[in-house]
Amino acid sequence: MAAPTPTDHKSRKLLGRLSLPESRYIADALRAETVGGVLLLVAAIAALLWANIPAISDSYASVRSFHIGPASLGLDLSLQHWAADGLLAIFFFVAGIELKRELVAGDLRDPKAAALPVIAALCGMAVPALVYALVNLTGNGSMDGWAVPTATDIAFALAVLAVIGTSLPSALRAFLLTLAVVDDLFAILIIAVFFTSEIDFLALGGALVGLALFWFLLRRGVRGWYLYVPLALVIWGLMYNSGVHATIAGVAMGLMLRCTRREGEPTSPGEHIEHLVRPVSAGLAVPLFALFSAGVSLSDEAIAQVFTRPETLGVVLGLVVGKAAGIFGGTWLAARFTRAELNEDLAWPDVLAVATLAGIGFTVSLLIGELAFAGDATLTDEIKAAVLIGSLIAAVIACVLLKIRNRRYRLLTEAEERDEDHDGIPDIYEEDKPEYHLRMAKIYEDRAAEHRRKAEKAAAAALQSAAGSTTEADRPA
Secondary structure (H helix, E strand, O other): OOOOOOOOOOOEEEOOOOOHHHHHHHHHHHHHHHHHHHHHHHHHHHHHHHHHOHHHHHHHHHHHOOEEOOHHHOOOEEHHHHHHHHHHHHHHHHHHHHHHHHHHOOHHHOHHHHHHHHHHHHHHHHHHHHHHHHHHHHOOOOHHHOOHHHOOOHHHHHHHHHHHOOOOOHHHHHHHHHHHHHHHHHHHHHHHHHOOOOOOHHHHHHHHHHHHHHHHHHHOOOOOHHHHHHHHHHHHHHHHHHOOOOHHHHHHHHHHOOOOOOOOOOOOHHHHHHHHHHHHHHHHHHHHHHHHHOOOOOOHHHHHHHOOOHHHHHHHHHHHHHHHHHHHHHHHHHHHHOOEEEOOOOOHHHHHHHHHHOOOOOHHHHHHHHHHOOOOHHHHHHHHHHHHHHHHHHHHHHHHHHHHOHHHHHHHHHHHHOOOOOOOOOHHHOOOOHHHHHHHHHHHHHHHHHHHHHHHHHHHHHHHHHHHHHHHHHOOO
């Protein structure tokens, strides 16, 4: 597919270079996500081994179905349930902070810049849902799982990148992260709207009062984790008992935090809290959810069922085909109709590779699979197997596409990080500053002078050696 035709209007760069502060923020965020993604990958593999080794598989089922919690508060839940509703609330709390920051200080604050990831994310959710629907309409399957292949797991995607050692340029990494943040927002809306059946309005009202108090304390500048943590737990418990998925409480509280810096502040409160909570989310909450949710039977019969049953086949095709086609198509359409030109350092196959990588749906896809088929344990496990297999296929295809361009990515990354004047700022961000070029001129002049001294020294040594050889030759035998 050809790139959009340039016009006489001032063109905008699609996936252009980020500003230095944004680039550093993205690098820090992705570094944390990558570590969490590796832990997630380890937890998923551990769950699969635990559930599929005959000698210990029974213990896996016993552990994740073990109930704990106060029944009088409606919280006598299994460990698997605690992981899905409790620990994932921490994950969505961090997602809420990320989204708030993107809206007020990141790329999403500019409507023109926000158009690309929003359109790409919407298409990247609509097309997989459409693929699932088409497969199940033609195969007489259940439409309940239409939302399963719509989610992207940024941590797992970055874990794949870490394993294969691919270094994406900052623009592609930012696109992947922003895409996933927008994706999380719409996934949260899907969970809230389509997977809420019965509502306890008294409990919901109590949760809303708690959220209002949370917001009021933040706006008054009240500090102290000993106030906010108990209040957050009360809000979560009321939200759970209301019938609305409890993770909504997490994202709501995340969105309330202030993510803009005031004068004299090194970081905003939202960024500070995200820095504190992200390790808990990436290092504990999400891996434990994976441990208790990813353990599904992968017998030959179960794997064959994934490719023959319309519900599971729809999930696989939605993740592998729908995600790639939706994100790539949405990106191209956004570029076409906003008259943006693709960054000259990149090519459309790069966008396709990232779009394919976004087909790795894990955490939220598994959660939606559990919600969609809550009354059918067998089909729930088959849907989970489909999510794992679809994500694996998408990861393999993305790895092949990224490896083809890996040398180009490495050169771009090296150029982005080069700092020849050693001032702590990459040179690429200083090319329009006269003082930078003066510093570089001084550096090159000093290097030239040093090389001239070395040349003179080498020439003197050569002459001395030649003179010594002549004297030896003239000496009588």
